[in-house]
Amino acid sequence: MTTDAVTEVEADPRARVHAVRHRYAHRGGGATVQDLAYTVYLTVVLGAVYVAPVVHLVRTTRALLSLESAAAATPVACLVAATAVWGAQLAGRFWGPLVLKPFLLHVFMNTDLPPASYLGAIVRRRLVYAGLGTLLVVGTAAFLATDLFDHPGSGLAPQAVAVTVGIGAVAPVAWLWGQVRTVRENALLAAAVAAAATAVALLGRSDLPAGGGLRLLTGVLAVGAALLGRSAFRSVPTVDLARLARESARAAEAQTFAFTGTLHHALDLYRPEPRGLTTALTRPDGRLRGHLAQGAVRALRTRGRATAAAVFLPAGGALLTLGVAEPDAGWATPAWVAGAAGVYWGSGWVGETWRGLRDELTRAPLFGGRWGGTPARTLAWPVVAVTVTVGLASGATALTRWPLQDGGPAGVTLLVTGSVALVLGARFLREMKTNLPIGLLLPIVTSLGDLSGVRIFVWQFDGLFVVLFGVLVMNELPTAPGAALTALGIAACCAWAGLRRTGRALRPLLTRL
Amino acid sequence: MSAVPVIAAEGATVVLDGTTLLAPTTFAVMPGEFRCLTGSNGSGKTTLLRAFLGSRRPTAGAVLLRGEAVDMARPRHRRLVASLVEPVPVARDMTLREQVTLVAASWHGNTTTTAVRAEEIIGRLGLTALGERFPSQLSSGQLQLFHLALTLVRPADVVLLDEPERHLDADRVDLVADLLAERAGQGTSFLVATHEAAVVAACDGVVELG
Numbered sequence: 001m002t003t004d005a006v007t008e009v010e011a012d013p014r015a016r017v018h019a020v021r022h023r024y025a026h027r028g029g030g031a032t033v034q035d036l037a038y039t040v041y042l043t044v045v046l047g048a049v050y051v052a053p054v055v056h057l058v059r060t061t062r063a064l065l066s067l068e069s070a071a072a073a074t075p076v077a078c079l080v081a082a083t084a085v086w087g088a089q090l091a092g093r094f095w096g097p098l099v100l101k102p103f104l105l106h107v108f109m110n111t112d113l114p115p116a117s118y119l120g121a122i123v124r125r126r127l128v129y130a131g132l133g134t135l136l137v138v139g140t141a142a143f144l145a146t147d148l149f150d151h152p153g154s155g156l157a158p159q160a161v162a163v164t165v166g167i168g169a170v171a172p173v174a175w176l177w178g179q180v181r182t183v184r185e186n187a188l189l190a191a192a193v194a195a196a197a198t199a200v201a202l203l204g205r206s207d208l209p210a211g212g213g214l215r216l217l218t219g220v221l222a223v224g225a226a227l228l229g230r231s232a233f234r235s236v237p238t239v240d241l242a243r244l245a246r247e248s249a250r251a252a253e254a255q256t257f258a259f260t261g262t263l264h265h266a267l268d269l270y271r272p273e274p275r276g277l278t279t280a281l282t283r284p285d286g287r288l289r290g291h292l293a294q295g296a297v298r299a300l301r302t303r304g305r306a307t308a309a310a311v312f313l314p315a316g317g318a319l320l321t322l323g324v325a326e327p328d329a330g331w332a333t334p335a336w337v338a339g340a341a342g343v344y345w346g347s348g349w350v351g352e353t354w355r356g357l358r359d360e361l362t363r364a365p366l367f368g369g370r371w372g373g374t375p376a377r378t379l380a381w382p383v384v385a386v387t388v389t390v391g392l393a394s395g396a397t398a399l400t401r402w403p404l405q406d407g408g409p410a411g412v413t414l415l416v417t418g419s420v421a422l423v424l425g426a427r428f429l430r431e432m433k434t435n436l437p438i439g440l441l442l443p444i445v446t447s448l449g450d451l452s453g454v455r456i457f458v459w460q461f462d463g464l465f466v467v468l469f470g471v472l473v474m475n476e477l478p479t480a481p482g483a484a485l486t487a488l489g490i491a492a493c494c495a496w497a498g499l500r501r502t503g504r505a506l507r508p509l510l511t512r513l
Numbered sequence: 514m515s516a517v518p519v520i521a522a523e524g525a526t527v528v529l530d531g532t533t534l535l536a537p538t539t540f541a542v543m544p545g546e547f548r549c550l551t552g553s554n555g556s557g558k559t560t561l562l563r564a565f566l567g568s569r570r571p572t573a574g575a576v577l578l579r580g581e582a583v584d585m586a587r588p589r590h591r592r593l594v595a596s597l598v599e600p601v602p603v604a605r606d607m608t609l610r611e612q613v614t615l616v617a618a619s620w621h622g623n624t625t626t627t628a629v630r631a632e633e634i635i636g637r638l639g640l641t642a643l644g645e646r647f648p649s650q651l652s653s654g655q656l657q658l659f660h661l662a663l664t665l666v667r668p669a670d671v672v673l674l675d676e677p678e679r680h681l682d683a684d685r686v687d688l689v690a691d692l693l694a695e696r697a698g699q700g701t702s703f704l705v706a707t708h709e710a711a712v713v714a715a716c717d718g719v720v721e722l723g
Contacts, residue, residue, distance in 0.1 A: 015622035022623070023615050027607045102602035103612070110667065111619045112592030238586070242568060249602060 013117045017108075020118075024104055049448065055144065063147035070156060073148065074204025074213030077163045081170070081221060082197040084134065088171040089186050092178020094270055097126040098236070098244055099251045109241050116237040123236060127172040135168035159214040166221025173229035179247075180235040189228075196220060261436035263460045274301035274352070295381020298352040309350035313386060316342025317393030317416075324415040325401050333475050340419050340471045343390055344464060347427045350389075351382035354431040361502040361509070362434055383424060390420050411480035418487030422470040425491025430463030432498035466494060517580050519544050519593070519671045519702040520565055524574030527560050534560040537574060540720045542671065542704055547697035549716040550706040556723025558706035562598045562673045565704070578671075595669035597677065601660050603648045609659050610635060610644035617666045634666045637692055639685070653680040661689065671702040678709035690715035 031039075067073040098119055100108075108118045139161075143149055148160040178186055200220055204213020250269050257266035280297045282288055289297070299306045316339045323336025348354065357378035394416045398404060404412055440459055444451040458465050470490045474483040499506060518541035527535040535557030542548045550558045563569035564576045567585035576583050578590050585591055604612055614631040621627040635641055638658045643651065651659060657680045664672065677693075678686045686709055693703050694715045705712060713719060 012622065016619055019618040019621075019623040019627070020615060023611070023618055024604075024607075027604065027611060101604070103604040103607075106602050107616055107619050110591065110595065110616075112588040113619070114588055241586070 013113050016113060017118045020107060058144045064145045067146050067148055070214050071205050073156060074217060075201040077214060077217055078197040078201040081167050082193050084167050084171040085174040085193045086190055088174035089178035089190060092175045095251055096179025097123050097176050098179055098239060099248050102249045102252050105245055105248050109245060114237055115239055115241065119236055123176060127176060130172040130175055131168045134171045135164060138167050139164045162218040163214055166218050169225040170221050173225055173232050176232040177228055180232055180239055261456055264433050272302045272304055277301050291377055291380040292384060295351050295353050299350055302352065305349040309346040312342045312346030313389040314393035316346055317390035318397040320419055321394040321397040321416055325398060325404050325412050336475065337468060337471050340423055340467050343423045344426060344467045347382060347386045347423060350385045353378040353381055358432050386424060387420055414480040414484040418474060418484030421491045422487040423467055425494030426463040426466040429466060429494040429498045432501040434501060518542055519579060520704060521577045525564055525571045525576050526573040527564065527569055528572045542702050544702055545697055545700045547694055547703040547716045549713050549719045550704060550722060551713065551719055552722035558722055559675055562675055562706055565673055566596055566598060593670040594673065595664050595667050596673040597660055597664040598673055598675040601663055605648055608645050608647055609640060613662050613666050616663050620667050630666055634662045638662050639688060654685060657681055669701060674705045676707055677705060678707060678712055686711045
């Protein structure tokens with residue numbers, strides 16, 4: 001049948017879109033009223049058992065962040081707003097509001113329907129949900145972590161609510177913008193957001209009358225939401241459908257991994273494909289380059305990850321050093337924790353060889369039973385890159401704080417070294433993760449109910465948990481050598497647990513390495 | 514018959530990183546013509562089909578759809594071309610009949626035509642008895658027929674197929690070849706990359722690549 005045979009009545013776009021969505025929604029796999037009711041029931045029970053006591057506890061203790069005036073609240077609100085926009089843009093690049101089920105998108109893409117006719121309604125609905133979600137999260141965070149709502153007569157509460165609504169309006173459209181606009185346009189928007197946030201924060205602290213800063217921020221958010229939304233929605237009709245199909249296919253696969261408890265496999269799908277430097281692994285005479293050079297070349301083949309590592313490793317090292325060098329400062333522990341987390345993330349992005357290590361230890365060997373040199377081949381680059389980068393950043397930071405408090409250079413060196421060892425151990429543990437062990441699904445019966453879900457959650461983010469736990473333990477210990485030894489002990493435990501994840505007996509495995 | 518070819522390649526060439534994926538190729542497919550693309554592996558059959566779908570841009574020459582450069586961002590071009598070149602995503606939680614009907618509904622809405630078209634193509638491809646099965650319950654050959662049903666249930670002026678005989682036994686290959694020839698007789702043009710003699714025997718002409 002040729003397209004001439006399709007009559008005008010049949011070809012009404014709205015009727016066609018409605019027909020497809022109606023049939024797809026009634027395919028039998030969708031949520032029933034009972035499913036939704038059960039979800040609501042679970043949410044209420046979990047909220048009453050777990051969330052309500054926490055809310056009560058937080059509300060009856062001193063606020064984490066004291067914002068008693070508009071001048072103090074404006075910079076914080078600007079930072080929150082800018083972070084929300086940047087986060088939404090980033091989320092849009094990976095999982096935007098236009099992502100559909102691959103089959104449904106394929107059906108629509110293979111028609112002559114304009115993209116706006118089948119994407120428009122879905123986008124509007126998702127943006128409303130995202131806006132409500134953002135409103136809820138930001139509002140709850142402000143209510144729990146600040147004292148903005150403790151003084152009803154101060155007039156700050158209504159302004160804080162207005163800013164929260166503004167963030168709830170601008171973040172969803174930034175999410176859409178992140179997906180439909182190019183990387184360059186997103187970078188420009190991120191820079192503009194930074195500039196606007198800085199300007200409003202500075203104005204809010206200086207010239208404006210009382211409460212002017214928050215009112216100005218609310219206005220900027222409202223105007224920004226209108227402009228961004230108009231611009232982003234105009235891009236929907238011209239969206240690159242082929243790219244959207246790839247994103248949707250990847251999202252569907254990632255969702256399956258995430259729902260089956262292997263979030264790390266889902267994240268692997270978002271690793272960029274290596275590009276360029278195709279002949280750089282070998283020297284001109286045909287011999288392979290050394291382990292360090294090989295690791296560096298493989299890292300540079302994924303430039304986005306390498307760039308992120310180049311930012312996170314020195315920044316993390318600097319924060320880490322600040323945290324350990326000035327233990328008496330109020331921000332010392334948060335800086336230490338944030339720095340260690342930054343180094344942890346950077347250590348994963350700095351090299352592709354971590355994955356080679358896992359594959360070599362967990363898969364059947366291609367070339368006989370003896371591997372030989374696996375650790376040197378796979379670990380040399382990331383370990384050297386992390387320690388050297390963090391060491392340089394740490395040294396530079398220490399010089400700016402000279403003379404150092406308490407234990408002096410020796411104490412700081414021990415703590416930084418211990419933290420880096422801890423991070424590398426945690427990264428090794430994370431990278432050796434394979435499939436979800438069935439044993440984790442067994443119930444943990446307590447008076448608070450079955451906590452096996454908590455254990456699975458911890459398993460999903462085990463490396464990060466080790467880093468956070470290790471740093472907090474180190475922070476509580478009275479001496480630097482004791483803290484460093486503890487960190488080394490935790491790192492050794494991580495290495496042992498990581499090797500256990502290969503499923504091989506430890507002694508023969510070590511012999512073969 | 515219109516004088517304007519439905520699709521045409523004019524010296525279409527694809528070179529990637531110094532490797533020639535498609536040597537300069539020129540031909541035209543007229544309305545209602547069933548043309549086969551043959552040639553050894555790597556001769557550029559799939560590359561040429563991708564060029565007509567806009568997913569591989571020619572580095573020299575041109576590929577034309579009704580005399581215009583191919584641009585699948587244009588609704589008119591998407592309207593004209595149906596294809597089974599890249600893997601088709603299917604819904605694992607919908608039966609074969611539901612999915613074929615859904616594709617028909619994307620063109621005909623909630624009209625009687627939708628059900629008629631879906632049942633017609635399901636019947637012609639011998640899938641009636643499998644209509645209530647899910648994709649995971651189909652064999653490789655049945656899946657290939659299912660993918661053909663998803664492609665052929667929609668109206669199109671030209672259909673691009675990459676090895677439609679994949680996983681099919683001789684009887685099913687004949688069935689598919691007869692169906693394509695019948696559709697060509699009704700005015701739809703076909704460009705089919707194939708290694709199968711039965712499909713080549715059913716077509717109106719062959720473009721040999723490589």
